[in-house]
Amino acid sequence: MRITGFQILPVILFLCFLCGVLSAQNVQVKAFADPTIVGRDEAVAYSLEISSAKNVRIKAPILPAMKDFSLRNMNMSSMSSFGMGGGGFYETVTKTFTYFLLPKRTGNLRIPGLNLNIEGQGYATQPIAIKVLNQSFAGRTPANQGTPRGFGQGLPLFEPDPFDMNPGFEAVGDMSIVAMPEKRSVFLGEPVLVTYRLYTSQIVSSLELKDERDMGGYGKASYNEPTKLNFEVANFKGQRYRTALIKVLAISPNRVGEIEVPRLTVEIQTGSFSLFTKTLVSEPTTIRVNPLPLSGKPDDFSGAVGRFQLSDRLKEASIRLGEAFEYTLTITGKGNFNQFSNPDYPGISNFRTASPLTTDRLQAGTQGTRSIKYLVIPRQEGRFKLSGVSFNWFDPSDQSYHSFIAKPLPVEVKPGNVMTYISNVFQQDKLASLTALQPLKTYKSRRPLITSPLYWILIILILLAFIPSWWLARRNLIREIDPELAAMQGSAKVLRKYLKQAEISARGASQEFYPQAEAGLMRYLGDKFKIPQRYSIAEKLYQLRLKGINEELIIELEAFLKRCQEARYMPGGFVSSVLLDDLNALQKIIRSFIKTYRT
Amino acid sequence: MKTRFLTAILILLASLGSHTLFAADSARNSKTQFQAGMDYAGISGELLKQVTAGVHNAELYNQLGLSYYHLGQTGRATISFLRALRIDSANKAARNNLEFSISHSPDRELYPEPSFLSAFFSRAFQAINLNLLAISLLLLLLLTSFIVHRLLHLPFSSEKAVTVMWSLLCGLLLISFALLLTLKYQGYRDEKQAVVIISEVNGHSGPGTEYAKIFTLHDGLILQITRSDHNWSLVTLPNGTAGWIPAASLGKVKW
Numbered sequence: 001m002r003i004t005g006f007q008i009l010p011v012i013l014f015l016c017f018l019c020g021v022l023s024a025q026n027v028q029v030k031a032f033a034d035p036t037i038v039g040r041d042e043a044v045a046y047s048l049e050i051s052s053a054k055n056v057r058i059k060a061p062i063l064p065a066m067k068d069f070s071l072r073n074m075n076m077s078s079m080s081s082f083g084m085g086g087g088g089f090y091e092t093v094t095k096t097f098t099y100f101l102l103p104k105r106t107g108n109l110r111i112p113g114l115n116l117n118i119e120g121q122g123y124a125t126q127p128i129a130i131k132v133l134n135q136s137f138a139g140r141t142p143a144n145q146g147t148p149r150g151f152g153q154g155l156p157l158f159e160p161d162p163f164d165m166n167p168g169f170e171a172v173g174d175m176s177i178v179a180m181p182e183k184r185s186v187f188l189g190e191p192v193l194v195t196y197r198l199y200t201s202q203i204v205s206s207l208e209l210k211d212e213r214d215m216g217g218y219g220k221a222s223y224n225e226p227t228k229l230n231f232e233v234a235n236f237k238g239q240r241y242r243t244a245l246i247k248v249l250a251i252s253p254n255r256v257g258e259i260e261v262p263r264l265t266v267e268i269q270t271g272s273f274s275l276f277t278k279t280l281v282s283e284p285t286t287i288r289v290n291p292l293p294l295s296g297k298p299d300d301f302s303g304a305v306g307r308f309q310l311s312d313r314l315k316e317a318s319i320r321l322g323e324a325f326e327y328t329l330t331i332t333g334k335g336n337f338n339q340f341s342n343p344d345y346p347g348i349s350n351f352r353t354a355s356p357l358t359t360d361r362l363q364a365g366t367q368g369t370r371s372i373k374y375l376v377i378p379r380q381e382g383r384f385k386l387s388g389v390s391f392n393w394f395d396p397s398d399q400s401y402h403s404f405i406a407k408p409l410p411v412e413v414k415p416g417n418v419m420t421y422i423s424n425v426f427q428q429d430k431l432a433s434l435t436a437l438q439p440l441k442t443y444k445s446r447r448p449l450i451t452s453p454l455y456w457i458l459i460i461l462i463l464l465a466f467i468p469s470w471w472l473a474r475r476n477l478i479r480e481i482d483p484e485l486a487a488m489q490g491s492a493k494v495l496r497k498y499l500k501q502a503e504i505s506a507r508g509a510s511q512e513f514y515p516q517a518e519a520g521l522m523r524y525l526g527d528k529f530k531i532p533q534r535y536s537i538a539e540k541l542y543q544l545r546l547k548g549i550n551e552e553l554i555i556e557l558e559a560f561l562k563r564c565q566e567a568r569y570m571p572g573g574f575v576s577s578v579l580l581d582d583l584n585a586l587q588k589i590i591r592s593f594i595k596t597y598r599t
Numbered sequence: 600m601k602t603r604f605l606t607a608i609l610i611l612l613a614s615l616g617s618h619t620l621f622a623a624d625s626a627r628n629s630k631t632q633f634q635a636g637m638d639y640a641g642i643s644g645e646l647l648k649q650v651t652a653g654v655h656n657a658e659l660y661n662q663l664g665l666s667y668y669h670l671g672q673t674g675r676a677t678i679s680f681l682r683a684l685r686i687d688s689a690n691k692a693a694r695n696n697l698e699f700s701i702s703h704s705p706d707r708e709l710y711p712e713p714s715f716l717s718a719f720f721s722r723a724f725q726a727i728n729l730n731l732l733a734i735s736l737l738l739l740l741l742l743t744s745f746i747v748h749r750l751l752h753l754p755f756s757s758e759k760a761v762t763v764m765w766s767l768l769c770g771l772l773l774i775s776f777a778l779l780l781t782l783k784y785q786g787y788r789d790e791k792q793a794v795v796i797i798s799e800v801n802g803h804s805g806p807g808t809e810y811a812k813i814f815t816l817h818d819g820l821i822l823q824i825t826r827s828d829h830n831w832s833l834v835t836l837p838n839g840t841a842g843w844i845p846a847a848s849l850g851k852v853k854w
Contacts, residue, residue, distance in 0.1 A: 065705035065817070070671045074703075102671070434699055435692040437665045440645050443656040446686065449733040450784055458737060462744050473751035480755050 027052040027118050031125035033111060034219070038132055043100040044069070046111055048125070050118065051094040060097050061116055068109040069101040079360045103132040174201040175268065177246065177282040179261050185288045188253055189305035189336045190396045191366040193223055194261045196246045196282055201239070202270045204229065207246065210279070211265035217255035217289070219338055220262060221364035224248040250364040252336040253289040261285050292394050296401045302343060304393035306335015306366075310404040312388050317409065321416030324354065324375040329389055329406070331370045338365040345374045346387045352377050378413040386411045484530075491527030495520055495590065506583040509576040514564040517586050521561075524590070528597065537561055553592050560585050639669040657687035664696060673819035674796030674850060676700060681794070681821070681852045685787050689728040705817040710837045729783050736776045743769040789853065793834070795820045796850040802842030806831035813842045824849065 030049040038044055048061055060076060078095045103109055111128040175198070182193040198207065207229060214220070229244040246266065253259055264282040292305070308331050315326035329343070337360065345353045354375040362368035376386060388406020395402055449455045479486040498520020505513035522540065526533050531543045541561075544554055563582060567574045643666035649659055664679030677700055683693035701707060713721065727735075746766040753759055795816045803810040806828045814836070816822075825841065826833040832846045 060702075062702060062707060070673075071703045074699075104671070434665060434668065434696055435661075437639075437642065437669070438658075438662055440642060443649055443654050443659040445653065445655045446657070446730075447655050448686070448729045448784075448787065450729060450780065455733060455737070459740065462740055465744065466747070469748050469751055476752065477755055 027121065027123065029116060029118070029123040029125060031111075031114060031128065033128045033130060036128070036130055038103065038130065040103065040106050040132060040134055043102050044111075044130055046099045046101050046128070048097045048099075048114065048116075049094055050097075050116075051092055052118075053092060058095065058116075058118055061114060063099055064112050064114065066101070066112065068104055069111065070104060071099060071101060074099050077358050077360075079362070103130065106132045106134045108132075175199070175270075175278060175280060177264055177266060177280045179264070179282045179285040181261060181285060181287050183287070185290060186253060187290050187305055187394065187396045187399075188256055188292050189303060189339055189394070191250050191252045191306065191334065191336050192287060194249045194251055194285075196248070196264050198229070198244050198246055198266070198268075198280075199234070199241045200243075200268075200270075201241055204231075204242075204244075204268055204270055206269045208267045209247065209264065210267050213263045213265065215260035215262060217257075217259035218251040218253045218261075219336075219365075220249050220251045221338070221366065222247070223250045223364040223366070250366040252339055252366070253287065254339065256289050256291045258286045259289055261287060293399065297394075298392045298401060298403065300392070301394075301401070302340045302392055304335055304340040304391070305396060306333055306337075306393065307395055307397055308333035308335055308393055308402075310391060312406045314386065314409050314411070318412040318414065319378070320414045321378060321381050323416075324377045325386060325411060327374045327376055327386070327388070327409075329372045329374070329391070331372070331391070332368070334367040335393065336366065337362055337368075337370055340393075342372045343389045343391045345376065345389055348376075348384075348387055350379050350382075350384065351386075352379065381413045381415050383410065383412050385409065487527050487530070491524050492594075494527060495524040498523065499586070499590065502586065503583060506579045509579055511567070511574050513579055513582070514567045514574075517582070518561060518564045518568075521557075521586070521589070525593070528593070550592075550596060553589070553596065556585075556589055556592070560589055639666045642666045643670060655686060657683040657690045657693060659683075660686065661690060661693040661696065664693070668696070668700060672796075673700060673704065674794050677794045677819045677821060678796070678850050678852055681792065682854070684725075685852070687728045687730075688725045688783070688786075689731070694725065700819055701821075704819045706820040709820065709840075724779070724783075727779070727783075729780075729787055732776065732780045732783055736773070736780055739769060739773045739776055743773050790851070791823045791825070792852040793822055793824050793832075793849040794852065795822070795844075795848055797848045800844050800848040802834070802840075802844050804842065806833070806843045810843065814840060816844065816848075822849075824851075 028049075028051045030051075031047070032049070033044050033046045035042075035044065046063075050058060060074060063071060075098045076095065077098075078093065101111065109130045109132055111130060113127045114125045116123040116125075178197050178199055180195045180197065182195075186192050198204070209225075224245070225247045226245055229246075231242045231244045234241045234243045247264065249262060251261060263284065266280050268278045268280060270276045270278060310332075311330050313328045313330070315328070319325060327345070331337075342356050342358060345356070347353075354377060356375075357373040359371045359373070360368065362370065374389070378384070385408040387408050390403065390405040392401060392403040394400075475486075478489070498516055502513050502516040502520060505511075505516055522537070523533065525531060525540065525544065529544065529547055529549075531540050535543065541554060541558055544557075545551070560582070563585075567582075643663060646659060646663040646666060649656075650663065660679045660683035664676040664683065667673075667676035667679060677697065680693050680697035680700065683690055684697065687693075701710060743766065746762060746769055750759060750762045750766055753762065795818055798818050800816050801808075801812045802814040802816060804813055816836075821837065823835045824832050825835050827846060828843075830846050831843045832849060833841060833843050834849070835841045
């Protein structure tokens with residue numbers, strides 16, 4: 001069977017697409033440290049950069065035990081970029097975990113390699129050598145030595161004369177690599193593009209970048225690196241050269257004085273059949289780095305150098321307690337994005353701020369947009385003014401400092417609901433770094449309530465309240481269930497009260513004994529045998545007889561009552577010497593009634 | 600009417616809890632990094648003076664822990680974070696710092712990974728601190744006693760089912776809160792919890808270096824002291840392994 005080119009074309013296209021997809025799934029892990037030469041009190045920023053075509057789920061990698069370094073803190077950032085290849089568009093997500101390591105001693109130290117497991121695949125990084133000098137570099141701003149991917153969006157918008165830029169240029173065997181900085185004099189931190197071009201009069205069949213030697217004093221990122229050589233023609237001193245772009249680097253100086261741009265080493269094969277191989281190194285090229293002017297420099301200068309436009313936005317001005325305001329600061333422009341940190345959100349009472357989330361859409365870390373999202377969480381409901389952040393930077397184009405101060409924004413915090421409460425309790429808002437060390441202040445002692453005697457006194461009082469409550473409840477219950485029993489119990493109480501008063505009067509030889517004894521006795525009998533109190537004594541005695549009370553007892557009672565009447569109303573009836581006898585008679589009558597009629 | 604009143608009291612309890620939880624979340628700023636040249640020794644000294652003067656404050660211990668951590672004294676930092684959490688288990692800053700310290704310690708593999716349910720309940724338990732629990736218990740006791748008093752004084756012939764149900768519900772809640780408070784207070788008073796405070800120490804099968812070495816521990820590991828014998832302590836590691844280490848290499852979390 002004959003297979004035609006037309007038939008095989010879909011297969012080839014499918015394979016190309018498959019290759020693109022497969023290559024896009026690759027995960028790349030890079031590790032780098034900045035700076036690699038530090039003072040004894042300077043932290044090294046050790047970064048792990050994990051790039052993938054998809055957003056891989058990865059926890060912050062745990063560093064292996066290091067005897068020469070102690071971990072001080074950790075930050076995480078992520079960046080995504082889009083590109084085309086393998087038959088379609090692909091997205092690259094890059095997560096960078098930066099660990100701040102403090103050396104424990106001076107000398108030549110090593111950050112060990114790291115073994116990572118990402119979605120079932122193992123990855124390993126190389127150890128990194130760090131030189132720790134016995135001197136202090138406190139305050140030095142670490143540079144980002146990482147090499148983020150460029151977008152490959154074409155040449156920079158300048159094309160200086162290479163021979164002006166490299167006065168010592170002499171084509172080596174009619175072939176040379178020339179480094180052309182965008183500017184020869186810049187300010188500290190001002191990013192500058194360096195273009196590397198190949199100049200040749202020979203036929204070049206292939207070119208391979210072998211090395212990129214860093215000379216120090218800057219942070220760098222790849223701005224553009226074409227995948228193939230596009231030759232143009234250039235004339236110099238009557239000689240025709242073919243020239244092609246090899247690479248464009250963005251470098252951000254972090255040292256004042258003369259700095260030398262990175263030196264590129266390339267291997268070139270020449271001739272129609274790649275018969276000859278040459279190794280070329282770019283010519284030494286320097287840039288003068290000027291210090292930032294002191295006049296007009298803000299006290300809280302962020303370190304940002306470039307041309308920036310800033311804007312801020314509040315997503316919602318009214319939320320519920322337990323939710324968060326989303327405040328976004330956007331910085332757009334060209335500058336040393338990799339060399340300044342996010343501005344702090346100003347501390348406001350009644351609010352707390354969570355970790356800001358940074359999203360970069362930057363080319364080589366120097367040009368584009370950075371969005372910083374702050375989550376501002378209210379502590380109480382009400383209407384407030386939400387402060388905006390402030391940010392300052394140095395603009396090399398007009399050689400002056402600029403500031404952006406956001407206006408305060410009015411916001412409203414409504415009462416929280418059950419859902420916000422629950423989500424607040426169980427939210428997994430783990431921070432990836434240590435919290436802030438607050439300024440020194442005097443703290444108030446807060447001992448647990450459970451150790452306070454007052455707390456236990458309150459508990460005991462609440463429990464003791466059950467005793468009188470129970471007693472009252474029982475009495476009320478008896479009254480409700482058995483009113484007669486309640487009345488009898490009540491009569492006994494009344495009797496005790498009158499008897500006690502009568503006894504005191506009798507022992508005090510007081511005439512009050514008789515009315516007290518009579519009243520108490522009548523009240524007792526009235527309650528006990530349900531005889532209305534309004535009846536006269538005679539009527540009460542009659543009622544007692546009707547109820548079948550022992551006649552002897554009634555006679556005794558009658559006699560005692562008569563004695564009371566005499567003592568009270570008959571002239572000379574009161575004789576103090578017989579008071580105790582009468583008291584005994586009263587007690588005997590009562591005992592008889594209690595004994596005989598117990599229920 | 601009564602039911603509405605009781606419901607209102609329960610909502611009040613819940614809202615008190617939520618308010619305290621929101622308030623307990625201390626201010627934090629995650630952008631803090633190690634600052635070269637900062638006088639962490641001086642700061643820790645000043646904070647320690649307050650601790651020595653008897654100040655009992657979770658944030659104070661958290662700040663002390665941070666300054667120790669920046670000084671490279673991970674063990675002492677861990678003790679301070681644990682003390683902060685004993686005073687206020689809902690202190691998110693101290694919890695975060697402790698977890699950060701643990702996750703970056705050389706012995707992190709010794710800590711077992713908790714199951715989902717265990718982590719869920721542990722988090723819920725941590726969200727309620729000792730004082731909040733004590734106040735809730737007191738309010739619940741008041742509520743329960745109010746309902747029981749009401750039940751006692753209800754007329755004999757009246758309907759009691761709703762009141763009995765409420766009193767049972769409140770009683771159950773009261774018992775649960777009392778148990779939780781007991782557990783919390785046991786944690787607060789726990790005398791066995793300790794932390795390794797020297798950079799490296801070997802664990803032996805007996806109380807002396809002449810016994811076989813069975814493991815090596817590092818600064819900051821949290822463990823339990825099971826027994827002490829002269830200058831040696833029998834400790835249990837988070838993974839359940841036991842061994843003897845010198846008592847001087849340990850710092851107790853209890854005050």
